[in-house]
Amino acid sequence: xxxxxxxxxxxxxxxxxxxxxxxxxxxxxxxxxxxxxxxxxxxxxxxxxxxxxxxxxxxxxxxxxxxxxxxxxxxxxxxxxxxxxxxxxxxxxxxxxxxxxxxxxxxxxxxxxxxxxxxxxxxxxxxxxxxxxxxxxxxxxxxxxxxxxxxxxxxxxxxxxxxxxxxxxxxxxxxxxxxxxxxxxxxxxxxxxxxxxxxxxxxxxxxxxxxxxxxxxxxxxxxxxxxxxxxxxxxxxxxxxxxxxxxxxxxxxxxxxxxxxxxxxxxxxxxxxxxxxxxxxxxxxxxxxxxxxxxxxxxxxxxxxxxxxxxxxxxxxxxxxxxxxxxxxxxxxxxxxxxxxxxxxxxxxxxxxxxxxxxxxxxxxxxxxxxxxxxxxxxxxxxxxxxxxxxxxxxxxxxxxxxxxxxxxxxxxxxxxxxxxxxxxxxxxxxxxxxxxxxxxxxxxxxxxxxxxxxxxxxxxxxx
Amino acid sequence: xxxxxxxxxxxxxxxxxxxxxxxxxxxxxxxxxxxxxxxxxxxxxxxxxxxxxxxxxxxxxxxxxxxxxxxxxxxxxxxxxxxxxxxxxxxxxxxxxxxxxxxxxxxxxxxxxxxxxxxxxxxxxxxxxxxxxxxxxxxxxxxxxxxxxxxxxxxxxxxxxxxxxxxxxxxxxxxxxxxxxxxxxxxxxxxxxxxxxxxxxxxxxxxxxxxxxxxxxxxxxxxxxxxxxxxxxxxxxxxxxxxxxxxxxxxxxxxxxxxxxxxxxxxxxxxxxxxxxxxxxxxxxxxxxxxxxxxxxxxxxxxxxxxxxxxxxxxxxxxxxxxxxxxxxx
Numbered sequence: 112x113x114x115x116x117x118x119x120x121x122x123x124x125x126x127x128x129x130x131x132x133x134x135x136x137x138x139x140x141x142x143x144x145x146x147x148x149x150x151x152x153x154x155x156x157x158x159x160x161x162x163x164x165x166x167x168x169x170x171x172x173x174x175x176x177x178x179x180x181x182x183x184x185x186x187x188x189x190x191x192x193x194x195x196x197x198x199x200x201x202x203x204x205x206x207x208x209x210x211x212x213x214x215x216x217x218x219x220x221x222x223x224x225x226x227x228x229x230x231x232x233x234x235x236x237x238x239x240x241x242x243x244x245x246x247x248x249x250x251x252x253x254x255x256x257x258x259x260x261x262x263x264x265x266x267x268x269x270x271x272x273x274x275x276x277x278x279x280x281x282x283x284x285x286x287x288x289x290x291x292x293x294x295x296x297x298x299x300x301x302x303x304x305x306x307x308x309x310x311x312x313x314x315x316x317x318x319x320x321x322x323x324x325x326x327x328x329x330x331x332x333x334x335x336x337x338x339x340x341x342x343x344x345x346x347x348x349x350x351x352x353x354x355x356x357x358x359x360x361x362x363x364x365x366x367x368x369x370x371x372x373x374x375x376x377x378x379x380x381x382x383x384x385x386x387x388x389x390x391x392x393x394x395x396x397x398x399x400x401x402x403x404x405x406x407x408x409x410x411x412x413x414x415x416x417x418x419x420x421x422x423x424x425x426x427x428x429x430x431x432x433x434x435x436x437x438x439x440x441x442x443x444x445x446x447x448x449x450x451x452x453x454x455x456x457x458x459x460x461x462x463x464x465x466x467x468x469x470x471x472x473x474x475x476x477x478x479x480x481x482x483x484x485x486x487x488x489x490x491x492x493x494x495x496x497x498x499x500x501x502x503x504x505x506x507x508x509x510x511x512x513x514x515x516x517x518x519x520x521x522x523x524x525x526x527x528x529x530x531x532x533x534x535x536x537x538x539x540x541x542x543x544x545x546x547x548x549x550x551x552x553x554x555x556x557x558x559x560x561x562x563x564x565x566x567x568x569x570x571x572x573x574x575x
Numbered sequence: 576x577x578x579x580x581x582x583x584x585x586x587x588x589x590x591x592x593x594x595x596x597x598x599x600x601x602x603x604x605x606x607x608x609x610x611x612x613x614x615x616x617x618x619x620x621x622x623x624x625x626x627x628x629x630x631x632x633x634x635x636x637x638x639x640x641x642x643x644x645x646x647x648x649x650x651x652x653x654x655x656x657x658x659x660x661x662x663x664x665x666x667x668x669x670x671x672x673x674x675x676x677x678x679x680x681x682x683x684x685x686x687x688x689x690x691x692x693x694x695x696x697x698x699x700x701x702x703x704x705x706x707x708x709x710x711x712x713x714x715x716x717x718x719x720x721x722x723x724x725x726x727x728x729x730x731x732x733x734x735x736x737x738x739x740x741x742x743x744x745x746x747x748x749x750x751x752x753x754x755x756x757x758x759x760x761x762x763x764x765x766x767x768x769x770x771x772x773x774x775x776x777x778x779x780x781x782x783x784x785x786x787x788x789x790x791x792x793x794x795x796x797x798x799x800x801x802x803x804x805x806x807x808x809x810x811x812x813x814x815x816x817x818x819x820x821x822x823x824x825x826x827x828x829x830x831x832x833x834x835x836x837x838x839x840x841x842x843x844x845x846x847x848x849x850x851x852x853x854x855x856x857x858x859x860x861x862x863x864x865x866x867x868x869x870x871x872x873x874x875x876x877x878x879x880x881x882x883x884x885x886x887x888x889x890x891x892x893x894x895x896x897x898x899x900x901x902x903x904x905x
Contacts (some may be wrong), residue, residue: 216867216869217869220871221868242871246653246654246871247654326740335851336847336851336852336865336869337852338853340852343610373879394738394740394743395738396736396737396738396739396740396762399740399762400736400762401764402736402765402853402854403736403762403764403765415742417740417742417743459582519657539868540869540870540871544869544870545865545869545870549672549853552853552854556765556853556854557765557767557854557855571672
């Protein structure tokens with residue numbers, strides 16, 4: 112699951128429910144935010160960002176109309192999100208009504224069934240798009256302007272993720288790069304360790320650190336009712352490296368069974384790190400503590416020096432405690448999770464998609480804006496603290512706020528990168544957000560074997 | 576129309592809408608009363624209909640209609656597009672994952688109400704007429720005021736685990752006690768089947784106050800002549816408790832037990848907050864939510880809801896009967 116937006120779910124849930132009164136107040140405040148049409152004063156930076164208004168003229172006079180957006184992107188990310196809509200609002204006079212909820216993924220199908228869908232939903236995973244199309248027949252195919260934009264600015268692969276049964280529905284919005292290992296540059300330098308270039312180098316480094324008496328890795332997959340997703344990312348990354356992209360494609364499309372020997376092999380390869388008590392779980396406990404450690408804090412032991420490496424996506428950047436410097440010479444930085452050799456760079460990616468439920472001109476105009484490079488650049492300009500990147504090839508890397516974001520953009524744009532979308536987001540929801548999450552949690556929690564876990568998941572694959 | 580339906584975030588507008596709604600409600604009620612009062616010699620049925628009718632109408636729309644809808648859904652495919660007969664129920668009773676869920680629910684219903692009632696009863700008897708009675712009762716009653724989610728978060732901290740590694744301090748109360756006693760910290764929420772019982776502790780912690788209050792009141796209501804007669808016959812202590820107190824408060828005991836059993840069947844907040852149903856702790860109510868809203872499997876979700884409904888019916892019937900009995904005794 113690609114929930115950068117859900118990232119603060121646990122922490123916020125704790126805080127909000129600590130006093131139920133506070134929860135009610137928060138809920139009221141949330142709707143209040145949605146009402147005023149996208150944070151009028153929040154984004155001074157974006158307002159100064161100029162775009163070309165011409166593409167939206169063909170939709171006619173849109174002055175005074177409004178478009179409702181429903182999303183999982185809550186505060187603080189919502190501030191930069193709404194700020195990035197301002198150039199469009201200034202061009203067209205359309206008001207964007209922004210509504211964010213952590214329960215959006217559960218509530219959206221309910222609203223669709225009740226005949227009360229938003230105009231536009233920011234779908235955090237293609238699996239949800241698939242459900243909405245195949246089960247509820249609710250999402251409208253993308254208008255031609257959007258398709259033209261996507262053809263121009265995005266690769267075939269990305270367009271494919273927004274396509275269901277040959278019809279293109281949803282343009283990609285932001286992108287995440289998941290194949291990162293976070294580490295402390297200063298700790299590495301003091302100990303004389305080099306950033307590993309291949310998987311074997313990385314295993315050798317792991318052994319070296321373990322031999323010195325330290326625990327090299329830390330990991331955590333607890334994420335409320337989405338517990339398990341960071342573990343599935345680990346497995347997916349390893350499948351890409353041990354079995355290769357072709358097998359990966361066959362795997363999530365179920366051309367090969369989930370318990371295919373190559374997949375079991377990938378589980379075991381990941382297990383060489385994640386299920387070895389000498390290698391995990393620095394600062395957090397034993398192997399089983401991976402199941403209970405909240406993913407939001409699982410990398411923090413690096414800051415305390417009790418862990419050396421933590422595999423997590425680029426959006427983990429925003430998780431570090433305030434004051435942590437993310438830079439090649441700072442407190443923490445990330446290196447690309449290496450593959451078997453240096454000339455292939457399989458990369459696990461994820462992202463959000465724009466689904467439309469109505470086809471009024473202002474809605475289509477807004478869809479067109481969101482799929483353009485203008486939006487990507489406006490968003491980059493509106494995000495001064497960083498932590499956001501897109502595979503939109505019209506994105507100007509210079510506008511990205513941090514060196515790390517530019518590294519992510521570079522990886523996404525690199526022709527040597529073989530990008531594959533997060534498989535659990537593409538699998539049927541029974542598996543992708545059900546048995547795969549549950550299985551990987553069991554794999555850590557009760558020391559279930561790779562064979563047992565993959566057998567169970569294979570049995571849960573829907574037959575119809 | 577839009578002005579009536581969308582208040583936006585203008586407080587004045589919201590208040591105005593609230594006042595309009597209240598006025599409308601009063602107007603409709605007044606109209607009903609007026610109509611009922613109009614005929615000279617209204618029949619009993621006319622008056623009853625006038626008073627009960629609106630409530631029945633709302634019940635039908637708000638309870639009966641969705642209940643029937645859910646039952647129909649439970650025989651349909653995941654998106655309610657076609658009928659599949661008993662497939663959803665077959666899966667709920669054959670898939671090992673769901674059997675575990677059903678087993679856990681049975682465990683909850685058997686253990687949690689019994690323990691909560693028992694502890695509440697013993698506590699009520701022990702503190703009865705003691706010097707600290709009021710304070711002691713308030714102490715046990717306090718958790719009742721905490722929401723299930725709030726209580727779960729509190730207990731999550733109690734069970735919190737930190738590793739036994741140099742430089743790391745425990746933050747969980749229980750594990751800190753264990754460390755002080757020289758043990759090593761335990762992953763409480765991972766160890767099955769113990770973890771399910773640890774979740775029950777939260778419910779018992781909340782519900783004991785409820786059972787203690789009700790049982791204490793009905794112990795007080797035992798007629799003194801019975802107690803004195805028993806005492807003259809030489810009963811005291813445990814004999815008194817077993818032969819006089821228990822039989823006298825039996826109806827109240829059953830009501831308390833069944834009421835807590837119903838709460839237990841619906842337990843969802845505790846499981847979702849503490850483990851999200853992982854580590855083999857899921858129960859029917861949690862799995863119903865998971866299937867319906869997380870995995871968009873409306874058919875299976877509805878089947879689980881219907882199962883819960885069927886299980887809870889006998890408990891409700893028994894509960895209502897005992898309540899009537901208790902009233903007759905009075």
